[in-house]
Each structure stands twice: as C-alpha cells, then as structure tokens.
Amino acid sequence: MASIALNLKTFVGLRQASPENNPITALAKPSSTTTAARKQLRINAAKTSPKVTGRNLRVAVVGGGPAGGSAAETLAKGGIETFLIERKLDNCKPCGGAIPLCMVGEFDLPLDIIDRRVTKMKMISPSNVAVDIGQTLKPHEYIGMVRREVLDAFLRDRAATAGATLINGLFLKMEMPSSKTAPYRLHYTDYNAKTGVSGGKKTLEVDAVIGADGANSRIAKSINAGDYEYAIAFQERVKIPDEKMKYYEDLAEMYVGDDVSPDFYGWVFPKCDHVAVGTGTVSHKPDIKKFQLATRLRARDKIAGGKIIRVEAHPIPEHPRPRRLLDRAALVGDAAGYVTKCSGEGIYFAAKSGRMCAEAIVEGSENGKRMVEEGDLRKYLEKWDKTYWPTYKVLDVLQKLFYRSNPAREAFVEMCADEYVQKMTFDSYLYKKVAPGNPIEDLKLAVNTIGSLVRANALRREMDKLSV
Amino acid sequence: MAPKVYVVLLNEQSCWQKPRYKTPKILRLRISHRSQCSELTTISFSNFPLENLLPPFCSSLLTMSIALFSSPPATHLPSPSSPHSTAKTQLALRHFISLRPKKQPPFWVFAENGAGSTSTAAIVEEDKPAAAEEKVSEDKKEESLGSNGSVAVDATAAPAPVTAFQDPRWIGGTWDLTQFQKDGKTDWDAVIDAEARRRKWLQDNPESSNNDNPIVFDTSIIPWWAWIKRYHLPEAELLNGRAAMIGFFMAYVVDSLTGVGLVDQMGNFFCKTLLFVAVVGVLVIRKNEDIETVKKLLEESTFYDKQWQATWQDETSSSSMKD
Numbered sequence: 001m002a003s004i005a006l007n008l009k010t011f012v013g014l015r016q017a018s019p020e021n022n023p024i025t026a027l028a029k030p031s032s033t034t035t036a037a038r039k040q041l042r043i044n045a046a047k048t049s050p051k052v053t054g055r056n057l058r059v060a061v062v063g064g065g066p067a068g069g070s071a072a073e074t075l076a077k078g079g080i081e082t083f084l085i086e087r088k089l090d091n092c093k094p095c096g097g098a099i100p101l102c103m104v105g106e107f108d109l110p111l112d113i114i115d116r117r118v119t120k121m122k123m124i125s126p127s128n129v130a131v132d133i134g135q136t137l138k139p140h141e142y143i144g145m146v147r148r149e150v151l152d153a154f155l156r157d158r159a160a161t162a163g164a165t166l167i168n169g170l171f172l173k174m175e176m177p178s179s180k181t182a183p184y185r186l187h188y189t190d191y192n193a194k195t196g197v198s199g200g201k202k203t204l205e206v207d208a209v210i211g212a213d214g215a216n217s218r219i220a221k222s223i224n225a226g227d228y229e230y231a232i233a234f235q236e237r238v239k240i241p242d243e244k245m246k247y248y249e250d251l252a253e254m255y256v257g258d259d260v261s262p263d264f265y266g267w268v269f270p271k272c273d274h275v276a277v278g279t280g281t282v283s284h285k286p287d288i289k290k291f292q293l294a295t296r297l298r299a300r301d302k303i304a305g306g307k308i309i310r311v312e313a314h315p316i317p318e319h320p321r322p323r324r325l326l327d328r329a330a331l332v333g334d335a336a337g338y339v340t341k342c343s344g345e346g347i348y349f350a351a352k353s354g355r356m357c358a359e360a361i362v363e364g365s366e367n368g369k370r371m372v373e374e375g376d377l378r379k380y381l382e383k384w385d386k387t388y389w390p391t392y393k394v395l396d397v398l399q400k401l402f403y404r405s406n407p408a409r410e411a412f413v414e415m416c417a418d419e420y421v422q423k424m425t426f427d428s429y430l431y432k433k434v435a436p437g438n439p440i441e442d443l444k445l446a447v448n449t450i451g452s453l454v455r456a457n458a459l460r461r462e463m464d465k466l467s468v
Numbered sequence: 469m470a471p472k473v474y475v476v477l478l479n480e481q482s483c484w485q486k487p488r489y490k491t492p493k494i495l496r497l498r499i500s501h502r503s504q505c506s507e508l509t510t511i512s513f514s515n516f517p518l519e520n521l522l523p524p525f526c527s528s529l530l531t532m533s534i535a536l537f538s539s540p541p542a543t544h545l546p547s548p549s550s551p552h553s554t555a556k557t558q559l560a561l562r563h564f565i566s567l568r569p570k571k572q573p574p575f576w577v578f579a580e581n582g583a584g585s586t587s588t589a590a591i592v593e594e595d596k597p598a599a600a601e602e603k604v605s606e607d608k609k610e611e612s613l614g615s616n617g618s619v620a621v622d623a624t625a626a627p628a629p630v631t632a633f634q635d636p637r638w639i640g641g642t643w644d645l646t647q648f649q650k651d652g653k654t655d656w657d658a659v660i661d662a663e664a665r666r667r668k669w670l671q672d673n674p675e676s677s678n679n680d681n682p683i684v685f686d687t688s689i690i691p692w693w694a695w696i697k698r699y700h701l702p703e704a705e706l707l708n709g710r711a712a713m714i715g716f717f718m719a720y721v722v723d724s725l726t727g728v729g730l731v732d733q734m735g736n737f738f739c740k741t742l743l744f745v746a747v748v749g750v751l752v753i754r755k756n757e758d759i760e761t762v763k764k765l766l767e768e769s770t771f772y773d774k775q776w777q778a779t780w781q782d783e784t785s786s787s788s789m790k791d
Contacts, residue, residue, distance in 0.1 A: 127667045128677045129685060226778075247679065259674045300676035322778035341772075381779060389776065396772045406671065414686060455687045458699045462664030463671070 053207070056081045056368040059361060060186055060206040061164075061354075062171045063213030065093065065148075066347050067333025069155025070107060071210050071354030076162035078362030083204060084159055085188055087170040093148040094235055094312030096269055096276070096344070098252075101141055101430040103348045107355075113150055115272040117142035118252045124298065125413035126257035126406045133416050136423040141430055143252070146347075147272060155351070168192055169202070171213065174222040177327065181371055184209050184329065208328040208372050210357055212350070215315045217335035226322035228337045230315040231264060231344070234288045235278030236296075237271065240306035247302060248275055255279075256409040259294040263403055264344070266295035268303070277303060280344065282318060316344050330377045332357045338384075340392055342399040348432065349388070356380050390434045407456035414452045420445055633669050637662060642685040656694035663687070711750045718746065 057080045061072045064086025072084040098118070103109065119142050120134040160166045168191045175185040183205040190200045211219025215230060240248075248270040260266035266279035277299060279291045296303070317337035324336045332338070333350030340349070357380045362368070364376025402412035415421050420441045427435045637647040643662060648655045663685070677683075719730050722739065733739040753759055 124677045127670045128675060128683045130677055130682050228775075255677070257674070258671070294674060297674055298677055301678045301680075302676075319772060319775040320779065322775075324779045385776065392776070393772065400768065406667075410667075410687075414688070417686070451688070451692070454699075455690070455695060458695060459660065459664050459667060459687065461699070462660060463668040466664060466668050 053365075053369065053371050057208065057361070057365045057370070057372065058083070058183070058206040059208045059210065059358075060085060060184070060204060061210045061212055062186070062219050063211065063217070063333070063335065064089070064156045064166070065091075065152050065212060065214060065333065065350065066155060067335070067350035067354035068210070068212035069152060069159050069354070070351040071212060071332060071358040072159035072164040073155065073162050074355050074358035075210075075361060076159055076164040078358070078367055080362060080365065080368040082159070082164035083167055083206065084156065084164050085167045085169055085171050085186075085204075086156065087168070087191075089153070089156075089168055090149055091152065093152070094233075094314050095148045095347070096233075096267070097146050097148060097271065097347075098269070098345065099144045099146055099151075099347050100345075100432060101144070102432055103351065104144060107155075107351060109151075109154070113146055113154055114144040115147060116145040116250065116270050118145055118250055118270070119143075120251040122251060122253045123413045123416045124253060124255045125410045126259070127410065128298075129410070129413055131413050131417045133422045133425070136419055137426055141426070142250075143430070145252075145270060151347075167204075169200070171218055172201075174209065174219065174329070176222075180373070183207055208361055208377070209330075210354070210361075211329060211331040211335045212333050212354055213335055215317055215334045217331065219329060220321060220331055220335050223323065223326040223329050223331075225324065225326070225331060228321050229282060229318040231280045231282040231318060232285050232288055232313060233264075233278060233280035233316050233344070234292050234313045235276050235311075236292065236308050237274050237276050237310040237312070238303050238306040239274040239309050240303050244302060244305065245270075245273070245275070253299065253302075255295055255298050256403070256412065257294075257298075258406050259291070260298060261291050263399075265403075266291065266298065268299050274309060275303065275306075280316065288313075316346065325374065325377050325381055327374050328372055328377060330357050330380065338388075340395045342395040342403070343429070345429075353380075353384060356384055388432070391428070391432060394428075394434055405460070407460040408453065410456040410459075411449070411452035414456075415445075415449055418445070418448065632675055633666055633673075635662065635666070638666065641681055641683040645689075656690050657698060659690055660694070660698065707750055707754070711747060714746050714750065715743070718742065 059075050059080050060083045061068045061075070062085050064072075064084055068084060068086065072082050075082040099109075099114075104111070104114070119137055120132060123131045123133060125131075156166060167188070169188045170191070172187040172189060174187070177184055184207070186204045186206065186209070188202055188204065190202045193200050193202070209219060211217050211223075213219055217225075220226075248268065250270075252270060253268040255266040255268075257266075261279045261281050262284050263282050264280040267277070269276045269278075277292075277295060279288070279295045281288060281291060284291075317334055317339050318341065320337035321331065321335075324331045330336075332353040334346055336353065338349040338353050339346040357377065360376055360380035360383070361372055364370075364372040364379065402408050416425075420437075424435060424437055427433075637644050643659055645654050645659070648658050648662075650658070719733065722733055723729060728736070728739075734743075752762060
C-alpha cells in the first residue's frame with residue numbers, strides 16, 4: 001500500500017515539478033493542488049488507498065470506560081484530535097473488578113489503583129467439595145481487584161492529559177457520512193452547557209468513531225451491528241464483620257452448581273472493605289433472585305453477620321456482535337461483545353481492544369495526516385481476532401464442557417486440584433497467552449479429565465436411580 | 469404440620485398484681501399438668517399489640533420471650549434484638565424447664581398456627597432435648613442474620629430447619645474407608661452408593677460450605693477397576709451384544725444376496741466400510757435421543773466460531789459492493 005502511494009506521489013510531484021518528491025518521507029504535508037490532481041489519478045482498486053486531509057484527523061470515542069479511556073489516550077498520543085464523550089464521570093459500574101497482572105504492566109497502572117491482590121481462590125463444587133488454587137503462583141503474581149470508578153477515572157484523566165478533549169455528555173445519535181470523505185455527525189447533549197437555547201444539544205463532526213459505550217451501545221445501534229445474547233450478573237455488596245473479612249483478605253471464591261446458576265457461577269469477591277456476593281445466568285434470567293439466594297446460602301457461614309449495603313446488576317455479553325465495524329465506525333470493548341466465556345472477564349479485553357483500534361487508526365492515518373478507511377479499521381479486527389481467538393475458543397470449550405451439568409462441575413472442581421491445571425490456568429489468565437505446555441502433562445491431564453467426567457456422570461446415574 | 473408453640477414462663481407472683489391490659493385480647497391458659505406439652509393444639513390470635521404487654525412485666529425474661537413471637541405484628545419486633553433474645557430465651561427456657569417439676573407456675577401459651585406462616589424468627593419446639601434446641605436456634609439465628617440485613621425478614625427465603633448431611637461413615641469431610649470393609653476388603657460399591665446418596669441429599673438440600681468442616685472427598689480414591697466393573701462392563705456387554713446381532717444379520721443378508729461368504733466379505737473394502745459404520749453407530753447411538761444429541765453437539769461446536777466470523781461475512785459483501 002505504501003509503495004503505491006509513494007509512487008503516486010512522486011508521479012504527481014513530477015507533474016507539478018515540485019521539489020518534494022523525496023520517496024522516503026511519506027509524511028510530507030500535501031498541498032491542495034496535489035489533492036485535486038490526485039483525485040483524477042485515484043486508483044479505485046486498492047482498498048486502502050490513503051486520502052489526504054488538510055488538518056489532523058478527528059476521531060470521537062463514545063464511552064469513557066476502560067475501552068474508551070485507553071482508545072482516547074492512544075489516539076491523542078498519536079497526534080489525532082480526539083473527543084471523548086462520557087455521560088457519567090463518577091459512574092460506579094457494578095463489576096467483578098478483576099484485572100490480570102499483564103494489564104498493570106501494559107497500561108502502566110499505578111499500584112495504588114489496586115485495592116486488593118487476590119492470590120488464592122477457592123472453587124466449591126455442588127457437593128461442597130472445596131479446592132484451593134493458587135499455590136503455583138509466584139510471589140509477584142496476583143489478580144488485582146479494582147474499583148471501576150477509580151480505574152475509569154484514571155484512564156480518562158490520562159487521555160485528557162495526552163491531549164484528548166473530554167466531553168461530559170450523553171450521546172444521542174449519529175448521522176452516517178454521505179461519502180467516503182464526509183464526516184460523521186454526532187448529536188449529543190453536553191451536560192456542562194445546559195443553559196442556552198439549544199438546552200445543551202450539540203453536534204460534533206468527526207472523521208471516525210470508536211464505539212466504547214458498553215453493552216447497550218448506541219453506536220452499535222446506529223451502525224446496525226446486530227444483537228448478542230447476554231448474561232445477567234446480579235451482585236450484592238455485603239459488609240461483613242472484620243474477622244470474617246480477614247478470610248477474604250486475598251481470597252476469592254467461586255461456587256458452581258445448578259442451585260447457584262445453570263450456566264455460570266456464583267462468586268464472593270473481596271472489594272476494598274466489603275465483599276461482593278453474586279451470580280449470573282444467560283438462560284434463566286427470571287430466576288436470578290433464586291440463584292442469588294442459593295449463593296448466599298452456600299456462603300452463609302462465611303458471610304454471617306453481614307449487612308447488604310448495595311444491590312446491583314449488569315449485563316455481560318456472551319459473544320461478539322455480528323457486525324463490529326461499518327465504514328469508519330468501529331466497536332470495542334463490551335459494545336463489541338469482547339467478554340470471555342467461562343470466566344466472564346471483560347475489563348482487560350475492553351482496554352486492549354480500545355488500544356488496538358486506536359493504534360490501527362493512528363497507523364492508517366499516519367498520525368492523523370490522512371483520512372482513514374474501512375480497510376484500516378479492519379486491520380484492527382484482523383489483529384484482534386488473530387491474537388485473542390485461541391483464548392476465547394479455549395474458554396468457550398471449557399464452558400461447554402464443564403458448566404453443562406452438576407457432574408461436569410464436580411469434575412471441573414476435581415480437575416482444579418491438579419497442580420498442572422492450576423499452573424496452566426493462571427499462566428494463561430495472568431498473561432493472556434495460551435501457553436502450549438508440556439505434551440506429556442497434557443496427555444495426563446486429558447486422561448484425568450475424562451476419568452473425572454466419567455466418574456461424576458456415573459455417580460449422577462446412581463443419584464437418578466435413588467430418586468426413582 | 470406440627471404446630472409451633474411459644475411458651476412463656478412466669479414466676480407465679482411476679483408481675484400479675486395489676487393487670488393493666490384487657491383480658492379478652494389474650495387467651496390465658498393454666499396448664500396444670502406439666503408433663504408433655506409437645507403438641508399443644510394451637511390457639512391462634514390476631515393483631516395482638518405486644519407492646520401493651522411489655523410495661524406490666526418486669527421480668528426481662530418475658531420481654532425477650534415476647535420478642536420471639538413472629539405472629540402478624542412481626543414488624544413491631546426490632547430484629548436486632550431478636551438474635552440476642554433468642555439465645556437468652558433458650559438458656560432461660562432451659563433453666564425453667566429444669567425447674568418445672570418443682571413448681572407449677574401458670575404460663576402463657578401463645579401458640580401460632582403452624583400451618584399459616586412460615587416465618588423465620590426463632591421457632592421454639594418444646595420437648596426436644598435442650599441441646600438440639602440450641603443448635604436449631606443457632607442455625608436459625610445465623611440464617612436470619614445472613615439472609616437479609618434489613619428489618620423485615622424475607623418469609624419466602626427461609627426453609628424449615630434441616631439438619632446437615634449426616635452419616636456415621638462420613639467423618640471429617642470424607643468417607644471413612646475403614647467402615648466400608650467387607651470380607652477384609654473395602655467394599656467400593658458401597659462407597660459409590662454412599663457418595664451418590666450424599667450428592668443427592670445435597671442437591672435437594674443445598675448446604676453452606678464451611679471452613680471448619682471442609683469437604684475433601686475426591687472420587688479418584690475409588691480405584692479405576694471398581695468403576696469399570698460397575699459401569700463400563702454392563703454397558704460394554706450390551707453394546708457388544710447389539711454389535712454381534714447386527715453383524716450376524718448383515719453377514720447373513722449379504723451372503724444370501726451376493727453369495728460371498730463371511731471370510732471373503734472381510735476382504736472387500738465396501739464390506740469393511742459397512743462394518744466400521746456399524747461399530748461406530750452402535751457406540752455413538754445408544755438411545756433414540758442420541759441422534760438429536762449428536763446433531764446438536766456438532767452444531768454447538770462450531771456455533772461460537774460462526775459468531776466470531778459474522779463480522780467478516782459482512783466485509784466480503786460490502787467489498788463486493790465497493791468494486
């Protein structure tokens with residue numbers, strides 16, 4: 001692509017007899033005359049033929065969570081005029097709040113953002129067999145628990161410092177561009193300018209849009225991205241007495257079972273000074289309260305004496321939307337549906353996808369000097385799918401295999417007792433790489449998994465015989 | 469359903485000097501015979517303002533006993549006090565129960581129609597040994613505390629008190645294999661049965677997971693041959709039988725149609741393929757429903773991939789439009 005562009009430029013330069021036909025500097029500032037000349041010489045065949053702009057590229061990022069914040073920061077650092085639109089600057093998104101270790105390094109997060117470092121986990125099977133995992137963790141490895149309002153604010157402020165314009169407003173609708181160079185028109189309500197005739201309603205013209213506005217994304221609606229199935233995660237924040245809180249100092253619990261959730265799990269996660277007890281489901285959403293009661297019952301002894309201080313719920317996408325990109329508008333984070341199965345992890349993938357999309361825009365526009373195209377944004381999708389597809393697929397297989405029924409969950413908890421499994425799980429979770437592992441150990445693991453599943457299913461057949 | 473009986477004991481002369489309440493509101497019973505008052509028939513009463521009772525009675529015991537009542541005016545009762553009162557009342561009752569043979573104080577019987585509500589505030593069942601009473605109330609107290617921090621107790625949330633899974637052979641969170649001995653060897657079938665029973669119990673009555681009694685049973689302590697003998701062999705016998713019948717029948721039919729004997733059939737590629745298909749079919753399709761299951765599994769395994777590829781289908785259509 002670049003060579004075609006360069007050849008074109010030199011050709012044009014020769015026509016103009018201008019001295020600036022140095023083939024090495026691809027970032028030379030074009031003049032308006034070359035624009036006119038180039039229009040006649042434009043080759044339509046190449047999808048990624050760059051277009052020239054006389055000013056910096058303008059990009060709007062709608063949604064100021066982890067995805068929006070990291071996208072805006074990368075764009076601003078890349079020299080692009082960025083507008084970050086967020087409707088609630090102090091939003092406490094009800095969320096598990098777990099971030100993997102690699103996120104701290106990759107996003108340069110300061111360590112005081114992390115409230116707790118979880119280094120131990122307990123998996124509890126339907127028949128209350130409890131397995132401790134985390135012995136294989138090295139001393140510097142942990143799962144960070146953060147408060148979303150703190151993390152989101154940090155990322156947004158960093159974007160603003162890098163040069164992004166932070167707008168506190170509500171995105172209303174978006175008008176699609178009329179041509180390949182026409183801008184997108186975004187209509188939004190500016191909360192800082194409520195006074196005046198228009199009542200705060202403003203319009204913003206940008207060249208590209210990144211939709212980072214979460215599971216109920218309006219940008220997704222505007223580009224007809226389609227729907228996805230989603231799980232509902234229901235959570236209660238419980239303040240428990242100090243001596244019980246000590247147990248949860250650095251430990252998170254996961255409860256599996258049909259009583260707790262038919263296709264997900266119940267959890268007790270420690271937060272700054274209380275615990276979050278919750279559960280989720282995809283297929284039996286109306287019964288979520290029943291599942292929550294069952295979760296509380298299973299954790300009863302450990303949260304006894306606690307007071308519920310807050311009840312919250314939020315949707316978790318199950319799979320990506322059918323369309324994640326249209327023209328120069330792309331979706332990232334929860335809006336695109338980048339939440340893993342099995343664990344329901346989304347914060348890291350939101351931030352990473354925001355960054356990747358922004359990088360693709362920066363690269364495609366060559367630091368804001370050229371107009372981007374759908375092809376440039378497709379590069380982000382390509383890179384994303386290539387890098388993280390194995391992770392998503394493996395977690396999908398795990399969910400299908402182990403969250404299917406109670407015997408499968410019993411087998412799952414039995415397998416978690418194995419050290420090799422723990423090591424592989426944590427390695428892939430903390431560093432987001434599907435590590436290949438030792439083939440002999442893998443074989444042993446496969447045999448053990450089959451054995452556990454067979455035993456658990458055999459016991460289930462006995463159980464059925466008892467009820468008859 | 470056994471009616472629940474709330475018993476309030478009073479010293480005979482304690483505070484009855486000046487009844488300042490209207491008698492019709494309360495039903496008083498003098499029960500002279502002390503022996504068993506387990507299943508007293510209930511006397512239900514309605515809309516009884518309990519505060520009126522409080523001033524006249526100077527015994528703190530009674531105050532707390534009243535706090536036990538979970539009849540319609542339950543909202544009158546401050547729940548924070550009920551846990552304390554529960555414990556105290558239990559002890560007090562025990563104390564009084566031991567005194568019983570000596571004196572015959574009149575006592576109020578405020579009974580609740582057990583068939584009506586399923587309230588969770590401490591349910592006192594008389595005539596149980598005191599230790600069990602305390603244990604049951606202990607459970608209830610924890611339940612009411614843990615289930616809801618707000619004042620009104622969620623009536624639908626609470627089941628009747630169910631004891632945890634108990635079995636003489638289940639010790640310390642695992643099965644005690646020494647109790648499963650038969651002819652000097654461990655009876656693994658009995659272990660499997662016992663574990664199935666435990667899981668069945670827990671499925672119907674989920675229990676809280678407790679750190680003091682962790683469950684450490686692992687099914688892999690049962691040796692592999694025990695599982696094979698019990699589950700694999702009967703199934704294998706069944707499937708082998710099916711395969712043998714199909715094989716005999718097909719060999720006969722092919723022989724009668726083509727005249728090729730069994731040995732020659734095995735040399736033929738088509739026949740070998742048929743044999744393979746027959747064996748795989750017998751293994752995979754064991755019940756009628758398995759056909760549907762296999763089809764669903766195949767679709768399921770590629771479903772997630774399709775969802776991810778959806779955005780690329782979009783690209784090919786839009787790029788063709790562009791050109």
